[in-house]
Amino acid sequence: MRDSITLQVARYRPEQESEATFDEHEVPCPKEWVVLDGLNHIKDRIDGTLSYRWSCRMGICGSCGMTVNGEPKLTCATFLSEYGRGPVRVEPLRNFPVIRDLIVDMGDFMRKLVRVKPWIVRQAEKPLSEGEYRQTPEELDDYKQFSMCITCMLCYAACPIYGLDPKFIGPAAIALAQRYNLDSRDEGASERMEVLSEHEGIWGCTFVGECTKVCPKHVDPAGAIQRYKLTAAVESMKSFFMPRGA
Amino acid sequence: MTPSHDVVLVGGGGAGLRAAIAIAETNSKLSVAVVSKVYPMRSHTVSAEGGAAGVISPDDSLDEHAYDTISGGDWLCDQDAVEAFVKEAPQELLRLEHWGCPWSRETDGRIAVRPFGGMKKMRTWFAADKTGFHMLHTLFQTSLKYASVARYDEWFVTRLLVDEGRVQGVVAIDLKSGRIDAITARAVILCTGGCGRVFPFTTNAAIKNGDGMALAYRAGVPLKDMEFVQYHPTGLPFTGILITEAARSEGGYLVNKDGYRYLQDYALGKPQPQPVFRTMELGPRDRLSQAFMKELEKGRTIDTPYGPVVHLDLRHLGQKKISAKIPFVRELCLKYQNLDPVKDLIPVRPVVHYMMGGVHTDINGATLLPGLYAAGEVACVSINGANRLGSNSLPELLVFGTRAGRTAAEYASLGLEVTSRVLAQSDDERRRLEGELLNHKGRERIADLRDEMQKTMEESAGIYRSGASLARGVERLRGIQERSSDIAIEDQSKTFNTERTAALELSFMLDVAEAIVTSALHREESRGAHQRTDFPKRDDQRFLSHSLIYRNLDGPSRVEYLPVTMTRWPPAERVYGEAAPNEGQHHVAGSALPSGTGV
Amino acid sequence: MIKRHPEPLLWMLFSAGGVVSALLMPILLVLFGLAFPLGWLQPPSYEHLLAVLRNPLTRLVLFGLCMPSLFHWAHRFRHTLYDGLQIKHLNEVIAVICYGGAIVGSAAAAYLLWHVP
Amino acid sequence: MGQRHAYTEYHPRWLRRPVSTYWWLQKRSYFAFILREASCIFVAWFVVYLLMLVRAVSEGEMSYRQFLSWSASPLILLVNLVSLLFIVLHAITFFEAAPRAMVVHVGGRRVPNGFVGAAHYLGLLAASVIVVWILLGA
The missing domain is CATH 3.90.700.10 (Succinate dehydrogenase/fumarate reductase flavoprotein, catalytic domain)
Structure with a gap:
């Protein structure tokens, strides 16, 4: 067990630089340390100006996604020891504009998320006095996987299609739309379809499948998109052959 | 142009989002702003795991939930608040079900419940063991449908604006750009959560620095029952x-x-x-x-x-x-x-897991400062008394988030205008943040002071405390407080300056730490989570009351006591x-x- | 109301082509591309092959293989040009060439299969 | 939404890093993706090849013989060998993707993805057997 490892950390200081640069620091690497611990060590002990986001340190808040040795990772769930002798290269998530150092702008996603209406849509609300909507464990299973998304943005960083065409609505937003479409309590599927069946919706996806590979919560956005394509295609055919049909 | 809203919520976690929705549903004409230093779905509610208590089984009753809560809190709970809480909790949890929360189910499709510590019946609703995560995301996603809710994501609130004896808004830094501005409001609700990070070893996220407690404390609002810190076993x-x-x-x-x-x-x-x-x-x-x-x-x-x-x-x-x-x-x-x-x-x-104490509020989330409200862990209503029962905090943020939201909406509807003096206050604050903080070349490292504060807290106000340890803690914290005026901030950038934020968070934490230790020093008894080795017994004669600590700029903080509200459950042995x-x-x-x- | 987009139809054709080509092409390619030319297997006699081709069902199946497969190619090739070469600004031209090619190819297939003597 | 507010639009220069034209060479999995996409060219080629065979058969026995000898030329053999590799890649990746698009329920229970995938391979086997039987067996 080595007692230190080199971290190469991307820096971008917008007031001074127009390109990213790299700082190199030696940090301790006990076996319990994750990449985030290394960054915290730098910030607390070596260079207080390094900027990055983090919060829960237990892989659930989704703040600390970064590119580690080329792969999008949650830095709180990526151990330094996985990188052997190092060096470990830490960069901001790809495909997003960098605000500073390791911090990217995710405003684009936040705007897209609203468009897919990620909430329960119903014709008529059931009054509280009538109790819960019954939902069997099997019905829960239909959408549960997609409800696990922590919106960490790793899937967008891994998706070359999003990188090439920022208008593409992207994996997490589609997975979250599916989370509601497949919920037995929801009646909003047709409203969401208008957004999702636009060209930059599901049809932009060519099923590279990287989003699913990097997802730390096994949401399988690629699967969600594939499934949705089939649904949308079938619906579209139906409306073609039965324009005013059921 | 200074942004202006009817109600500003500081914090976008469970309580903040619930309050925002409550306001939007009460009166969609009121403009609501959720100001949070992180994107709402990063809030610490996300980490809650086990569940949320609400009476639902036919063999259960509100009284039993109330009794478990009150005895669990070692009779320091306000019983009127507990009664309101247990009554409204199931409604709130059900409303969340209607909004799509993926609660775990029985085979027939009904909500499933599980047992929990200190509870006599199965009444804890759960979504596997990611209950907080699912609740937060359900609330956040639901909040997106209300057009009257504006969001200020990644804005860090540094101070409350107070004039004519009422709150009129906040000053905040937009972290992305470094712009500092007032966000004025007719009412402000604090929903910033707890302060676990004042201790070295905590389940709390990095963002749990007691910001809201300190903001209120500095504005002259008392903090209640701060000596009660929950250690999760x-x-x-x-x-x-x-x-x-x-x-x-x-x-x-x-x-x-x-x-x-x-x-x-x-x-x-x-x-x-x-x-x-x-x-x-x-x-x-x-x-x-x-x-x-x-x-x-x-x-x-x-x-x-x-x-x-x-x-x-x-x-x-x-x-x-x-x-x-x-x-x-x-x-x-x-x-x-x-x-x-x-x-x-x-x-x-x-x-260290949870603060039973917090900003002193009444049963509707109102503080002693007109226009200022608080809900969730930042507040002390108090339903948790000397020890919170597991799975009571999630329904608490729903019930009291809703109550605070509705009450603040009513208050904001009175239409009181913002006075011009608060804008001058905001200019002062901008000068402090840009001038003193960014251009000050100090010698003390933020991390060193933070480590020392955390160590002091663990040693003086841990699971067991004594008069001697607490007195030493007060002394040491005072020293750290003094050293903190000579803090080093290398980062001069206005763009996402996380070092400046860390310095501000440290100063919030130091204030909260002082309140915890001082309150603990004054409570000469053992009750719930507050265990004094020098006073090992509960003392209902002297201390069947809440501590209220007021900040005093010129000397030691002032601690007063407020009797506990009793309705139907006289103090008994736990x-x-x-x-x-x-x-x-x-x-x-x-x-x-x-x-x-x-x- | 769902807006009319050609994408769902194109994707259906792409998928159908993907499935039939995946099911039928491996064996046909092994036989006619390698096994017969290399003499691993005796190719079917002219008479037999003609008889098989004369069966309307065969011709229907072959059309059902050729047409969607060509659209499979058109759809995928179009996206590959967009993504792999970043020439999305030539959007219309590429679409015309790809889907136009598939239409022409399908027409040719229909003609050839129809005119089996 | 914060975006409604003018201040969030105010910011110093952000760093935008365009995607390289050759992004698909930068990672093994991206390269595998582009190979999979390229398989469509060989699908199209085989359609052409098949139609040439149909035309040859339609034109008479002589043409058929000529087609067979042309198909044995080294260049065409090579093209077909490469095509076969790509079409196998296509079949495998398509069968892997298909169950992700189709969620099949039987009797209220979701059929595991593995079953749906296996069904596709059974289909491939059946189709192959039928083709061989028609061409060689009967």
Whole structure:
């Protein structure tokens, strides 16, 4: 067990630089340390100006996604020891504009998320006095996987299609739309379809499948998109052959 | 142009979002702003695991939930607040179900409930063991549909604007751009959560710095019951990651180094193979954490590089149940501890988890400062008294988020105008943040002061405290406070300056730490989570009352007392284990396995 | 109301082509591309092959293989040009060439299969 | 939404890093993706090849013989060998993707993805057997 490892950390200081640069620091690497611990060590002990986001340190808040040795990772769930002798290269998530150092702008996603209406849509609300909507464990299973998304943005960083065409609505937003479409309590599927069946919706996806590979919560956005394509295609055919049909 | 809203919410976690929705639904003409230093879905509500209590079973009753809460809180709860809370909790949880929260279900599709520590009935709703995560995302996603809710994501609030004796807004830094501006409002609701980070070893996220408590405290609003800090008995060593109480309510054992279920030695009942309500591992958190300390004294804990631990044994539950009911526990253990609870013992130790105390509010979230409200962990209503029961905090943020939202909406509807003086205050604040903080070349490192503060808190105000340790703590904190005026900030950038934010958070934490230690020093009794070695007994004569601490700029803070509101449950002895009053022993029905597998 | 987009139809054709080509092409390619030319297997006699081709069902199946497969190619090739070469600004031209090619190819297939003597 | 507010639009220069034209060479999995996409060219080629065979058969026995000898030329053999590799890649990746798009329920229970995938391979086997039987067996 080595007692230190080199971290190469991307820096971008917008007031001074127009390109990213790299700082190199030696940090301790006990076996319990994750990449985030290394960054915290730098910030607390070596260079207080390094900027990055983090919060829960237990892989659930989704703040600390970064590119580690080329792969999008949650830095709180990526151990330094996985990188052997190092060096470990830490960069901001790809495909997003960098605000500073390791911090990217995710405003684009936040705007897209609203468009897919990620909430329960119903014709008529059931009054509280009538109790819960019954939902069997099997019905829960239909959408549960997609409800696990922590919106960490790793899937967008891994998706070359999003990188090439920022208008593409992207994996997490589609997975979250599916989370509601497949919920037995929801009646909003047709409203969401208008957004999702636009060209930059599901049809932009060519099923590279990287989003699913990097997802730390096994949401399988690629699967969600594939499934949705089939649904949308079938619906579209139906409306073609039965324009005013059921 | 200074942005202006009817109601500003500071914090976008569970309480903040619930309040925002409540306001939007009360009056869609009111403009609401959610100002949060992180994107709302990053808020710490996301980390809550086990569940949310609300009476739902036919064999349960509101009174029983109230009694469990009040006895769990060692009779320091305001009973009118508890009664409102237990009554509204099921409604709120049900409303969340209607908004799409993926609650775990019975096979017939009804909501499933599980047992929890200190509770006499199964009444804890859960979404596997990611309850907080699902609740937060449901609230956040639902909040997106209200056009009247504006969001200021990643804006850091540094001060409250107060003039003519009422709150009129906040000053905040937009972290992305570094712009500092007032956001004026007719009412402000603090929903910033707890302050676990004043301690070295905590389940709390990095953002839990007591910001809202300090903002109120500095504005002259008293903090209530700050001496009551909850240690959760089962955190992972090193990381402090929480292993949910659900692990015990589903049947896990706590064992010492001899494999002995040591809780039986601490008036928590006799060990049974199956979990029994209010007994052994299903005792309240304060008692379990205190039992750990006693085991440590007896030398019956296990030493690790990260301090002494005991073991949580889930092996007898089997893989099927673990994967169905507490999958996140397994995920966390595999990921962070490299062990599998299906076949390994989990090392755990008590870890700072929750603040029972907070900004003093009434039953509607109103503070003593007109226009200022608080809800969630930042507030002390108080329903938690001297010790909060597991799974009461999530419904609390719903019930009191809603109440605070509605009350603030009413107040904002009065249409009081913002005075011009608050804009001058905001200019002062901008000068302080840009001038003093960014251009000051100090010598003290933020991390050093923070470490020292945390160490001081652990040593002076840990699970067991004494007058001497607390007095020493007050002294040391004063020293750190002085040194903090000479803090070094290397970062001169306006863009996402996280070093400046860290300095501001440290100063918030120092104020809160001082309030905790001072309040603890004044309470000369042992009650719930506040255990004084020099006053080991509860003293209802002197201290059946809430402490209120006021900040004093020129000298030591002032502590006053406010009687506890009693309605129907006179103080009694807290009893757990088989001797519980008017109860036989009640095994958790069907060994705590609601039939549904959908989790 | 769902707006009319050609994408769902194109994707259906792409998928159908993907499935039939995956099911039928491996064996046909092994036989006619390698096994017969290399003499691993005796190719079917002219008479037999003609008889098989004369069966309307065969011709229907072959059309059902050729047409969607060509659209499979058109759809995928179009996206590959967009993504792999970043020439999305030539959007219309590429679409015309790809889907136009598939239409022409399908017409040719229909003609050839119809005119089996 | 914060975006409604003018201040969030105010910011110093952000760093935008365009995606390289050759992004698909930068990672093994991206390269595998582009190979999979390229398989469509060989699908199209085989359609052409098949139609040439149909035309040859339609034109008479002589043409058929000529087609067979042309198909044995080294260049065409090579093209077909490469085509076969790509079409196998296509079949495998398509069968892997298909169950992710189709969620099949039988009797209220979701059929595991593995079953749906296996069904596709059974289909491939059946189709192959039928083709061989028609061409060679009867």
